[in-house]
Amino acid sequence: MKLFTLYALVLAALGSGMTACNGKSKHVTVPDSLAVAQDTTPPPFDPGPVDRFWNDLARMLAGLPPDTASTLAAVEALPAVVEHRRFFDGAWQKKTEAFIAPLDQWATTEIANERKAAKNVLYPFSGADAMTIHTLFPNAPRYVMFGLEPEGTPPSPALMTPAVLPANLRNLQIALDDILLLSYFKTIDMQSDFRRGELNGTLPVLLAFLARRGNRILWVERGIVGPEGVFDTAGVKKVPMNPDDSLVTGVRIRFQPENQPQTVQDLYYYSVNIDDGHISRSMRRLLAKYEPCYTYIKSASYLMYYPSFSIIKSHILDYSVFILQEDSGMPLSSFDRNVWDLQFYGAYNRPIPLFANRFQTELYKIYQTDPSVKPLPFGIGYNNTPGKSNLMAARKKNP
Numbered sequence: 001m002k003l004f005t006l007y008a009l010v011l012a013a014l015g016s017g018m019t020a021c022n023g024k025s026k027h028v029t030v031p032d033s034l035a036v037a038q039d040t041t042p043p044p045f046d047p048g049p050v051d052r053f054w055n056d057l058a059r060m061l062a063g064l065p066p067d068t069a070s071t072l073a074a075v076e077a078l079p080a081v082v083e084h085r086r087f088f089d090g091a092w093q094k095k096t097e098a099f100i101a102p103l104d105q106w107a108t109t110e111i112a113n114e115r116k117a118a119k120n121v122l123y124p125f126s127g128a129d130a131m132t133i134h135t136l137f138p139n140a141p142r143y144v145m146f147g148l149e150p151e152g153t154p155p156s157p158a159l160m161t162p163a164v165l166p167a168n169l170r171n172l173q174i175a176l177d178d179i180l181l182l183s184y185f186k187t188i189d190m191q192s193d194f195r196r197g198e199l200n201g202t203l204p205v206l207l208a209f210l211a212r213r214g215n216r217i218l219w220v221e222r223g224i225v226g227p228e229g230v231f232d233t234a235g236v237k238k239v240p241m242n243p244d245d246s247l248v249t250g251v252r253i254r255f256q257p258e259n260q261p262q263t264v265q266d267l268y269y270y271s272v273n274i275d276d277g278h279i280s281r282s283m284r285r286l287l288a289k290y291e292p293c294y295t296y297i298k299s300a301s302y303l304m305y306y307p308s309f310s311i312i313k314s315h316i317l318d319y320s321v322f323i324l325q326e327d328s329g330m331p332l333s334s335f336d337r338n339v340w341d342l343q344f345y346g347a348y349n350r351p352i353p354l355f356a357n358r359f360q361t362e363l364y365k366i367y368q369t370d371p372s373v374k375p376l377p378f379g380i381g382y383n384n385t386p387g388k389s390n391l392m393a394a395r396k397k398n399p
Contacts, residue, residue, distance in 0.1 A: 047218055047256060050219060051220075052067075054207070055211075055216050057155070057207060058211035058217045059211050060075075060084075061169075061172060061204050062088060062207070064085070064212070065085070071157055075160055078165060087173055091176070092212055098378070099380075102377045103135050105377075106377060107137075111136070111322075114395075115136070115139065116139075118137045119292075120141075120142050120290035120292070120294065121142065121294050122144050122287070122316070122319075122320070123295070124145075124146060124295070124300065125147055125299070125300040125303065126146065126147050128205035130206045130209040131212070131213065138213070140294070141265055142265070144268050144270075144287070144290055145269045145270070146250070146274065147271070147272075150241040150243070151201045151202055151203055151249060151269050152203040152241075153201065153222070154203060154222055154251070155199060171199065172199060172205070175205055176205065201241070201271075203253075206253060207253070214257060215256065216256050216257075219253075220251060220252070220253050221252050222252075224236050224239055224247055224249050225247075225248040225283055227282050229282050229283070229284070229287075229289055230286070236249065241271055242271075243272050243273045250268055251269050252267070252268050253267045253269075255267070274312045275309055276307075277308065279311055284311070284315070287319070288315075292399060293319050293320050293321070294320065294321065295323045296324050296325070297324070297325035297330070299381055300325075300329050304330045305330075316330070320394075320396070321396045322394065322396070324391060324392070324393050325391070325394075326381035326392070327358075327363060327392075328355070328358075328382060331360060332360055332362050332363045335394055339398075341397055342392060343372070344366060344367065344370065344372070344373045344374070344392050345375065345390060345391040345392070345393070346373075346375065346390040346391055347367060347387060348360075348363055348367040349364070350364075351382065352383060376390065
């Protein structure tokens, strides 16, 4: 045997800490002179590129005081900006007392395990409601939201001028009226509210809610869903925001909790029509990447009651390990009791008049006779009055 081959074999045996002897193995202590020191120091935390304009913009949109040396300092003292702070402070305090605080307390008790475990949170038919999903799952690394509303064109600092800012802030207040007064966006209002001015689409509302929830925005990028289901920023500027075409567009917001500087989270919002006739292969591939997912459904217009939404309905049932919904999500008959454990909250009498034909007799019987139904201390969904709302938590038995 050649000398260098023998030498290599000896080194290999020493490196493994074992040597062969008569077909048996015994432990060998590696001499200190041959031990290699291992650096166990974790690599420095890198949140990726940071553009502070986005955090400054988010704070302004959320009616929060500016940070030191804000990139928007030139307009922070405008009467319209000061008035917007007053508007948001008052509206947010009322919303927190009536909805956000009790929702957070409820989730801490009732879905504590899911809050800790959730890595991928799916919110179909969401509009721009980052407020609710972040309250339910505040620590999830990824949120995937989508709806028909356009994501909007990310604005530049040049657009935040005294000439255009007052009208844009007023448009934002109009867009926020429904969600702050109720617990959902009205589809008919979103069709106009998210298409006005330089601050258009769902992006301004998403930024405002994330900032109010105590997050620092690191950066924002617009992109498309590529053929393999991957978010891609290449060439997106030439792509129109049309939810009905086969090319899905959206935005990605990277942010971090202000009290957790070593953590980053991503929120994706996609403008897309997901009925069976429009949902693309690329969108289905994208959604399949977020497995397992924790799904939340609210104010979904009872769309998944229709056969024309069977694909997204099947995807949610197949890929989710946990689903939280009120009755406008999926009908009770969608949940096989051999697969799902169901827990009901609140009250169920009948849908609002607009959806009166979606009354569920079986669900009504459960709420009338099942002693395991738990109270719900807040209003949510279309019947958003406390004492008239419902939620159902579905946990997959063998995820």
